[in-house]
Amino acid sequence: MEKIRKYWNRPSRSAYVFIAPSIILLILFNIIPLIMAFGLSFFDVPITMNHATFVGWDNFVEAFHDPRFINSLKVTAIFTGIEVPVQVLGALVIAAFISKNNKRNKFLRAVYFLPVICSATVIGIMWRMILHSNIGFITAALQSMGLGKINFMNTPGLTIFVISFISIWRSFGISTIIYVTAIQQVSPSLFEAAQMDGAGKILQFLHITVPSIRPTFWYIMMTRFAGALQIFDIIYVTTNGGPNYTTESTVSYIYSRAFSSNSSMGYASAMSVVLFIIIMFITVLMYRRMVKED
Amino acid sequence: MNKFKKFMALGLAAMMVTSLVACGGSTGNAKNKKSDSSKGTTVTFWNSFTGADGDMLVKMVDKFNKENTDGIKVKMDISSDFDSQLSTAFAAGEGPTMILSSSAYRFTYGDYLQDVSDVFDKTDLNKDDFIQSYLDYCSDGDKTYFVPFQVVGYYMYWNKDLFKKAGLDPETPPTSWDEWQQDAAKISDSTKNIYGSGISYDYAYQIAHIMQRFGGLAVTDDNGTWKANFENNAGYENFLNMYKDMVDDGDNPLEADTDSMMSAGQVGITVGGPWVTAGLDTAGVDYGIGLIPQGDAGDMNSVEVIGFGITTAASDAEKEAAYKFIKWWNTQDKDGSSPALEWSLQNGFPAYTYSVQNNKEYKANKKLSAMSAANPEAPTDFIVDSNFPGINSVLSDVIPEMINSVAFGNSSVEDALAKAQKSTQKIVDKYNK
Numbered sequence: 166m167e168k169i170r171k172y173w174n175r176p177s178r179s180a181y182v183f184i185a186p187s188i189i190l191l192i193l194f195n196i197i198p199l200i201m202a203f204g205l206s207f208f209d210v211p212i213t214m215n216h217a218t219f220v221g222w223d224n225f226v227e228a229f230h231d232p233r234f235i236n237s238l239k240v241t242a243i244f245t246g247i248e249v250p251v252q253v254l255g256a257l258v259i260a261a262f263i264s265k266n267n268k269r270n271k272f273l274r275a276v277y278f279l280p281v282i283c284s285a286t287v288i289g290i291m292w293r294m295i296l297h298s299n300i301g302f303i304t305a306a307l308q309s310m311g312l313g314k315i316n317f318m319n320t321p322g323l324t325i326f327v328i329s330f331i332s333i334w335r336s337f338g339i340s341t342i343i344y345v346t347a348i349q350q351v352s353p354s355l356f357e358a359a360q361m362d363g364a365g366k367i368l369q370f371l372h373i374t375v376p377s378i379r380p381t382f383w384y385i386m387m388t389r390f391a392g393a394l395q396i397f398d399i400i401y402v403t404t405n406g407g408p409n410y411t412t413e414s415t416v417s418y419i420y421s422r423a424f425s426s427n428s429s430m431g432y433a434s435a436m437s438v439v440l441f442i443i444i445m446f447i448t449v450l451m452y453r454r455m456v457k458e459d
Numbered sequence: 460m461n462k463f464k465k466f467m468a469l470g471l472a473a474m475m476v477t478s479l480v481a482c483g484g485s486t487g488n489a490k491n492k493k494s495d496s497s498k499g500t501t502v503t504f505w506n507s508f509t510g511a512d513g514d515m516l517v518k519m520v521d522k523f524n525k526e527n528t529d530g531i532k533v534k535m536d537i538s539s540d541f542d543s544q545l546s547t548a549f550a551a552g553e554g555p556t557m558i559l560s561s562s563a564y565r566f567t568y569g570d571y572l573q574d575v576s577d578v579f580d581k582t583d584l585n586k587d588d589f590i591q592s593y594l595d596y597c598s599d600g601d602k603t604y605f606v607p608f609q610v611v612g613y614y615m616y617w618n619k620d621l622f623k624k625a626g627l628d629p630e631t632p633p634t635s636w637d638e639w640q641q642d643a644a645k646i647s648d649s650t651k652n653i654y655g656s657g658i659s660y661d662y663a664y665q666i667a668h669i670m671q672r673f674g675g676l677a678v679t680d681d682n683g684t685w686k687a688n689f690e691n692n693a694g695y696e697n698f699l700n701m702y703k704d705m706v707d708d709g710d711n712p713l714e715a716d717t718d719s720m721m722s723a724g725q726v727g728i729t730v731g732g733p734w735v736t737a738g739l740d741t742a743g744v745d746y747g748i749g750l751i752p753q754g755d756a757g758d759m760n761s762v763e764v765i766g767f768g769i770t771t772a773a774s775d776a777e778k779e780a781a782y783k784f785i786k787w788w789n790t791q792d793k794d795g796s797s798p799a800l801e802w803s804l805q806n807g808f809p810a811y812t813y814s815v816q817n818n819k820e821y822k823a824n825k826k827l828s829a830m831s832a833a834n835p836e837a838p839t840d841f842i843v844d845s846n847f848p849g850i851n852s853v854l855s856d857v858i859p860e861m862i863n864s865v866a867f868g869n870s871s872v873e874d875a876l877a878k879a880q881k882s883t884q885k886i887v888d889k890y891n892k
Contacts (some may be wrong), residue, residue, distance in 0.1 A: 212546040216572060298714050299652050300723045314652070317662075319713050322868055407661050407715055409863040424543045427567070427851040 173365040206435035212428040224435030234436055236410055237418040238443075240325065244414060248331040253386050256337045260344030261370055274345065277338040285335070289402025292331045293318065321411040324404060329410050332399050336392070340385050347381035348374055383455040387448065394444050415440050484582050500531040500780035505650055506559035507541035511737065512806045516645040519798050523787055531780045554772035557781040562597040562764045565604040566848035573769045573778065576603035581779065588812045592839045596764045596805065599846060605766025606785050607811040609802070612762040613730050614669040614830055615752065619745045621646050621727045632749050633726070636673070638750060639728060640701060646727035654712045657726035660866040661715035663858045665730050667842040668761055670858075672754035673698040677853055678843035678887060685887040689861075690880035694755050699865050699872040706866060713866060733807045736826060746795040748829040760833040761841040764811070795819075802825060849886040857882045 173179055190450050206224055210217035228234045259277070263270040280288060295302050296317040317327045355373050364372070375382075397416040400406060406413030406421075415436065423433035508516050536555070538544050548554045549571045558564075565572060576598075579586040586594075589607060597605035619629035622740045625645040633639040643655025659665055671677070674694020679686050689695060705711035712720065720726045720752050722738035729735070730751055739746050753759070767785050769778050789812065791797045800815045802808065809830040810816045816831055842858075861879040864870040870878070 211567070212543075212550060213568065213571070214550040274789070293716070294719070297716065297719065299654075299712060299720050299725055317712065319715060384526070404715070405661070407863070409715075409867040409869065410860075421855070425851065425855055427855065457695060 186397060189434075202434045202437055205431050206438045208431040209429070210431045212423065212430050214430070220431065224432045225439070227432065228436050228439060233410060233413070233418055234415070237413050237415040240411065240413055241394055241396065241415045243325055244329055244332075244396055245390065247326065248332055248393045248396075249389050251329070252333050252337050252340055252389055252435075253382070255333070256340035256385070257344050257375075257382070259337070259339045260348055261374060263341070264345050264348040266349075274338075274342060275339065277341050279338065280335045281338045283335075285398035286402050288331065288335050289399050292327075293403050318404060319408045321409050324408060325412050328396075328400060328403060331403065332393075332396060335399065336389075343381060343385060347378040351377040356453065379456075379458060383451070383458070387451050387455070390447060390451065391444055394440065394447070453454070469675060500532075500776050502531060502557055502780045502784060503555040504533050504535045504557045504559075504781075504784075505541060505545060505555040506535070506537055507539060508537055508559065509539045510858075512802075513537045515802070515805055519788075519802070522798075523784055527787065528785065529780070529783060531783060548772075549770075554770040556769065556773040556777040557784070558768045558770060559765060560605075562605045562766050563850050564768065565597075565599060566850065567770075568770075569599070569604065571771050572604045573771055573773065574602045574771055575606055575767075575782075575817075576601070576605070578603075578606055578782050578785060582782050584786055584789055588789075588814050590811055590813065590835055591761070592760075592817050592835060593764050593811045596762070596839055596845055597766050604794070605764065605768045607764050607766050608788070609765040609806075609808045610762050610763060610811045611732055612760070612809065612830060612833065613665065613732055614735075614783045615728060615730055615749045616721065616735055616739065617728045617747050617749075618721070618724060618726065619747055620724065621655075625655075625727070628731055629747070632747055633752055635752050636697075636701060636754055640705065643705060643727060644675040644708065647710045649709050652724075653725050653727070654710060654720070656711040657717035657721055657729035658702055658705070658711055659715055659717040660713065660860070660862050662717070663854045663862075664732075664763075667854060667860055668748055668751060669730055669841050670695055670698045671761055672751060672756055673753075673757065675756040676840055676843055677857070677883060678847045678849070680844045680846070685844075685849075685891050687880050687882055687883035687887050689824050689857075689876045691874065695876060696872055699861075699875065700771070702727055702862070703865055705871065725855060733809070733826075733830065736807050750829075750833055758837045760835065760837040760839050762839050763841055764839075791890055847890070849890055851884045853883060857886070 173182060204234050207219060207221060208217045208218045209224070263277075294300070296304060298304060298314070298316040298319055301317070304315060304317065316323075318324055351374060355377070356369055357413050359369050359373055395416050396414045397420060400412055400414055400417050401420070404412045406417050419433045419440070422429050422436070479623060504520070506513075506516070516537070517535065520535050524532055536544075541560070545554070545558065545560075545568065549568060554571060578584060589616065593607045594603070597603055597607060597636060615632060617629075617632045622629040622632075622642075625642070628646060629640055639656065646655035647653060658669065661765050667677075672694075674692040674697070675688065677688055679688055696734060702711065706713055712726075717726060717729055718731060718735060718738060721729045721731070721735065722744065724742065724743045725746055736746075736748070767781070767788075769781055773781065788798045791800075791814065797815065799810065799812065800818055800821060801812050803815060804824060804827070807826055807830075809827055810821060815821055821827055839845065841850070843853055857879050860882065861875045864875045864878070865872055
């Protein structure tokens with residue numbers, strides 16, 4: 166007993182005990198499903214898991230011949246291409262303006278953070294009604310200003326931008342708060358020295374703030390990338406992939422194949438694996454860049 | 460350490476993606492538990508009635524729990540994600556005693572549903588009181604999968620005020636699709652964002668109910684072989700051309716959500732389920748309800764039947780207890796009222812039994828009378844032959860793609876139909892094997 170106590174009393178070992186609950190949950194709800202998803206991708210099987218047939222690589226071959234899957238990858242890429250830069254850079258600029266701890270900035274931070282704590286369903290329904298082609302408040306306001314009738318939610322080519330806007334509006338608050346925290350950690354003496362050397366606010370921001378918060382920048386970049394590539398909830402509530410599949414993201418399509426009444430779990434798993442490989446590839450690239458810069 | 464961090468970062472990214480689809484449990488079939496009596500039994504009851512009708516269902520279930528003298532307790536779980544909840548439970552070898560679902564669920568979950576044809580032997584429910592075509596809809600061969608609970612038909616709704624403003628008789632809705640198109644043109648007013656017709660490009664059920672009036676069923680039984688029926692279907696071609704013309708002429712919006720527009724008084728005529736009335740009543744719209752105009756395909760009464768199903772997870776005692784609930788639901792009290800009647804009156808769904816249809820209060824309800832005016836002898840198949848198991852694929856894949864490609868000008872009507880034929884043929888081939 167004494168031996169066991171001594172063994173676990175070492176700081177390096179007791180740490181494992183403390184993280185054990187998280188590790189167990191991670192294994193149960195993430196690692197095992199992950200392995201199962203890989204396995205399932207080689208079967209033709211509905212969600213009820215009965216009548217499973219081994220089909221080898223057929224699901225992967227089918228995925229790359231499925232126009233909807235290819236289209237969903239394109240939609241996801243477009244969405245990510247809009248959402249990530251706007252969010253990462255936009256939040257940084259806003260954070261720079263509200264980093265000082267005064268009453269006005271604290272109020273603004275709370276306001277920016279509000280959408281983060283709202284459910285995607287509420288946000289989706291709200292924007293769907295606000296931007297409705299006929300009864301939407303913003304649509305009517307723009308029409309009354311003589312800007313014509315803009316069909317925000319039903320115009321291929323436009324709606325993906327609307328979805329990107331809603332997604333950014335919903336989550337930029339959290340990126341902003343993380344930036345604010347990082348900016349507040351930058352030593353004030355650096356700004357004072359720069360000021361004495363005659364550097365203006367913009368130069369201070371570019372040459373002191375930005376380099377100092379680089380790890381935070383990369384953290385936000387990586388998490389937003391992974392999040393954007395998995396966009397689902399806002400699309401599900403607002404457009405459900407329409408119009409004409411121009412907002413159907415890869416996860417939306419995977420969901421429709423996995424959990425609809427005509428469920429095809431094996432095929433959905435195969436598409437998940439493809440998406441996983443894409444995300445893994447991008448994450449590796451970004452991680453290498455981050456390590457290099459560090 | 461860096462390698463470890465990298466591994467963790469990659470692992471987390473992987474989990475975020477792939478865990479989405481891998482939440483299903485292990486395989487296995489539920490075993491029937493043995494019990495002698497339903498007395499004191501708990502019936503777990505899952506459904507997806509999350510709206511106002513769900514609130515009523517909660518009250519009704521509470522009423523049963525208080526009233527029944529056998530000590531049966533119905534424990535209800537309403538979920539907006541009922542389908543996923545059910546499929547994952549079945550995959551894990553579990554499930555509720557009783558479900559409320561579309562009779563089409565028999566195609567997906569048939570292996571997990573018990574035969575309920577003996578409900579008429581084990582209770583004093585009168586089989587002859589149930590409209591036969593609806594019972595047939597819940598059956599496949601000798602096996603009955605569901606006992607009808609609600610009949611979901613689609614109906615035509617028209618805004619009487621907009622009819623008056625357009626100089627049309629508000630009591631005379633269109634009776635043909637030519638009249639629909641003509642009335643829509645008269646009602647439309649682009650200066651006020653008013654559209655005569657409200658057919659959504661994103662509402663497969665609505666489109667399916669309309670297009671089958673034009674060109675019949677999309678999948679038919681050709682002497683024991685399923686046959687796709689899109690290509691060279693003149694009826695479907697007429698429907699798509701009519702829809703495209705109305706959109707191009709500004710008489711039908713290019714919109715997914717036409718129900719909200721109808722409630723806002725900006726659509727003259729539309730097609731929808733009985734739930735449309737709730738939005739119209741709340742908004743104070745003066746409207747009429749009628750049957751969807753018939754087209755060249757002839758008389759039809761396409762419906763979807765929602766029914767009580769008993770799963771294989773239920774023991775004999777639980778099944779018996781569930782039967783008692785179903786019996787209670789359909790049994791009249793001394794005043795002639797029954798939960799089924801109350802449900803119809805409050806939620807506006809037409810009845811599936813003759814006794815409720817003949818009730819005075821039911822007959823006095825104009826909406827329900829209009830909905831029950833369909834010929835009960837007319838075929839009830841909805842978009843495909845009622846025994847075709849691939850209905851969900853046709854509704855979720857084929858029809859949306861077809862209507863979207865026409866609505867947004869990606870392809871001609873002929874090309875859209877040819878593509879729909881090809882997609883349906885793939886589905887059909889799967890079931891013809």
